[in-house]
Amino acid sequence: MRTRRWLPYALLIPGILWLAIFFIAPMFNLGATSLYDPNGSLDTGYRMTFHVANYGDALSQYYPQFLRSFSYAGIATISALIIAYPLAYAIAFKSGRWKNFLLVLVIAPFFTSFLVRTLAWTAILGDNSTFVHFLHTIHLLGPQGRILATPVAVITGLTYNFLPFMTLPLYASLEKIDPRLIEASSDLYASAFTGFRKVTVPLSLPGVVAGTLLTFIPASGDYINATLLGQGARTSMIGNVIDSAFLVRLAYPLAAALSFMLMAAIVGIVIFYIRRAGTEELV
Amino acid sequence: MPTATSTRSPSQPVLKTPSQIHRARVWFRSHLILLVGIVVLGYMFLPVFVVVALSFNEPKSRLTYTFDKFTFNNWLHPCQVGDMCTAVGTSLKIGILATIGATLIGTLMAFAIVRHRFRGRAVTNLLVFLPMASPEVVMGSSLLTLFVAAKFPLGFWTILIAHIMFCISFVVVTVKARLAGLDPRLEQAAMDLYADEWQTFRRITLPLVMPGIVSAALLAFSLSFDDFIVTNFNSGSTVTFPMFVWGAAQRGIPPQVNVIGTAMFLFALTLVLISQLLGARRRRRLG
Numbered sequence: 001m002r003t004r005r006w007l008p009y010a011l012l013i014p015g016i017l018w019l020a021i022f023f024i025a026p027m028f029n030l031g032a033t034s035l036y037d038p039n040g041s042l043d044t045g046y047r048m049t050f051h052v053a054n055y056g057d058a059l060s061q062y063y064p065q066f067l068r069s070f071s072y073a074g075i076a077t078i079s080a081l082i083i084a085y086p087l088a089y090a091i092a093f094k095s096g097r098w099k100n101f102l103l104v105l106v107i108a109p110f111f112t113s114f115l116v117r118t119l120a121w122t123a124i125l126g127d128n129s130t131f132v133h134f135l136h137t138i139h140l141l142g143p144q145g146r147i148l149a150t151p152v153a154v155i156t157g158l159t160y161n162f163l164p165f166m167t168l169p170l171y172a173s174l175e176k177i178d179p180r181l182i183e184a185s186s187d188l189y190a191s192a193f194t195g196f197r198k199v200t201v202p203l204s205l206p207g208v209v210a211g212t213l214l215t216f217i218p219a220s221g222d223y224i225n226a227t228l229l230g231q232g233a234r235t236s237m238i239g240n241v242i243d244s245a246f247l248v249r250l251a252y253p254l255a256a257a258l259s260f261m262l263m264a265a266i267v268g269i270v271i272f273y274i275r276r277a278g279t280e281e282l283v
Numbered sequence: 284m285p286t287a288t289s290t291r292s293p294s295q296p297v298l299k300t301p302s303q304i305h306r307a308r309v310w311f312r313s314h315l316i317l318l319v320g321i322v323v324l325g326y327m328f329l330p331v332f333v334v335v336a337l338s339f340n341e342p343k344s345r346l347t348y349t350f351d352k353f354t355f356n357n358w359l360h361p362c363q364v365g366d367m368c369t370a371v372g373t374s375l376k377i378g379i380l381a382t383i384g385a386t387l388i389g390t391l392m393a394f395a396i397v398r399h400r401f402r403g404r405a406v407t408n409l410l411v412f413l414p415m416a417s418p419e420v421v422m423g424s425s426l427l428t429l430f431v432a433a434k435f436p437l438g439f440w441t442i443l444i445a446h447i448m449f450c451i452s453f454v455v456v457t458v459k460a461r462l463a464g465l466d467p468r469l470e471q472a473a474m475d476l477y478a479d480e481w482q483t484f485r486r487i488t489l490p491l492v493m494p495g496i497v498s499a500a501l502l503a504f505s506l507s508f509d510d511f512i513v514t515n516f517n518s519g520s521t522v523t524f525p526m527f528v529w530g531a532a533q534r535g536i537p538p539q540v541n542v543i544g545t546a547m548f549l550f551a552l553t554l555v556l557i558s559q560l561l562g563a564r565r566r567r568r569l570g
Contacts, residue, residue, distance in 0.1 A: 018447065029425060087320045105324055115532070123349060223512070224512070266421075
């Protein structure tokens with residue numbers, strides 16, 4: 001291409017402006033809101049008093065929800081990895097000419113609306129469902145025991161709803177592996193398991209990192225599953241708190257502090273994780 | 284090249300002749316993983332079956348969400364429940380506009396990032412990556428504080444603005460992948476044959492990138508149509524389909540919700556299968 005140095009900037013301007021105004025600027029505004037005087041209100045307006053104590057208040061009141069969010073999201077991410085890896089592996093190496101069709105099947109269930117399929121889980125895990133009756137019959141669950149409205153239900157929903165975000169990156173990195181490398185390991189007398197452990201897994205690591213992040217991040221901020229499947233304060237996550245603080249109680253400074261902390265925590269976790277996994281080229 | 288080996292097909296095992304037992308184990312193992320994969324797919328489809336079944340359900344009362352009696356009624360009269368179809372219409376409108384906006388903006392960005400070396404490329408990449416790495420609550424709530432501070436009335440337009448914002452990154456990533464995989468020699472060949480830059484772009488580059496742009500647009504539409512959390516913060520009194528379902532979940536869910544869920548599933552599935560078939564046919568034609 002000839003040198004027209006203004007061209008890339010012309011192509012970028014709409015996108016950069018949109019993201020700067022509607023993504024970056026709101027983040028700064030959120031940070032500012034989190035430092036407002038909490039005694040103001042939406043009607044009378046808030047005064048900027050650099051009230052850092054908002055953060056302390058938010059954390060001391062809502063640290064259980066923070067911990068719950070990250071532990072639910074963590075368990076859901078690990079479960080999703082365990083479920084998605086064999087599927088991605090099967091599609092990448094064993095599906096032959098059905099590969100594209102199977103990939104369509106992987107995303108197809110997620111074309112039904114997020115909320116509608118989460119509601120379907122309330123039917124599957126409900127107190128009168130076949131599944132719960134079965135658990136009663138095999139005594140895995142006590143006679144009064146239930147699944148719906150427990151942490152198990154919330155984690156089940158989180159695991160399920162973000163599965164494509166785990167499966168597709170895993171598939172993408174598994175698919176890139178040269179099968180001759182795995183053959184070479186068996187030629188060098190590695191057992192199938194050793195070959196898998198020493199060749200396939202390390203080479204699929206970028207997919208594992210991308211998949212776990214793409215699952216963990218939305219799962220930790222989600223509150224649809226906690227509301228519909230958890231149905232109560234005992235399973236409420238940080239998203240529930242932020243939602244009701246902004247939209248019901250209209251306590252903007254506190255809510256903004258919570259939201260900002262969630263963002264900071266996630267950025268921290270992502271940076272730490274990417275450093276540890278040594279896949280910085282991902283970003 | 285020695286003639287003795289050249290007659291052997293490359294897929295035949297050359298060095299090893301596995302024993303019967305070994306072969307059985309290999310067969311079992313390779314099919315075991317396939318079997319596990321099929322079980323996982325079954326699990327992924329479980330809620331879809333429930334949604335389809337419930338779309339034919341006549342529930343005993345509004346508050347029960349279990350299968351009671353079979354009926355076609357929900358499919359015949361999907362708009363019986365108050366505002367659901369209005370909400371679906373709003374979602375469609377926002378979805379289409381957001382798809383057009385985000386696909387245009389995102390495709391331009393992808394071209395700039397893949398095809399040009401410029402200062403600030405790393406920062407641009409980071410700017411594109413960040414929205415995908417942010418939880419929706421944070422994006423939704425921060426945008427709300429901006430709109431409130433600017434005294435911008437919440438409603439249709441604020442939802443649209445928000446949807447374009449979070450769709451752009453996904454469009455960029457999708458189109459970028461397609462562009463990066465293009466063979467630059469195809470464009471060089473066109474130029475060698477005296478096509479000018481614009482002709483090359485229109486006749487060679489754009490058709491080759493089109494599948495990427497189409498899948499980016501499909502992705503943007505489904506992200507927009509399905510979004511609840513960001514919308515919930517910025518909707519004011521406008522009700523999209525996910526917002527309607529959320530409200531209904533508190534009051535009792537009409538079975539017609541599952542009709543929409545099933546219809547969306549079938550529509551998207553058909554669309555994707557058609558594009559797959561067209562793609563396969565094109566590949567065959569090109570050899």
